Amino acid sequence: MAIVRRLHEAGITSEHAYAAAFASIGLSLLSWTASMKAEQAGVERADRWGIFVGEWAPTFFALGLALAGYEQQPPAAEGSRSAWLDDPRDNAG
Incomplete structure (x- = not known):
């Protein structure tokens, strides 16, 4: 993390x-439309x-979820790691 x-x-x-993420969805539609009109390669290229471009949206949504989880954690004391970053396997008994 x-x-x-x-x-x-x-x-x-x-x-x-x-x-x-939402901008990449719009950009996906825009790039598809622009490719359809500007290139002679046809529908496959568009x-x-x-x-x-549409594949970027899930990545940005995942980063958003990870950042939201990080933002909800209380600040860690100086010199210590956040509990959110700890590996749960370290605490398994």
Whole structure:
């Protein structure tokens, strides 16, 4: 979860990730439409562009969920790790 912590420290919030997910959905439709009109390659090429950009949305939604979980955790004491970042297997008895 070091990536989530670094994103959070860089000022990126779950709302930013959710906004990026919705923007990528719109961009997917826009790229599909633009490819249909601008290229002579046909529907197959346009579909590939739309799917390529459309696959970003689940990634951004997942990052949003991870950031939301991180944001809900109480701040860890200096020098200690957040319980959210601990591996549950370490506590298994």
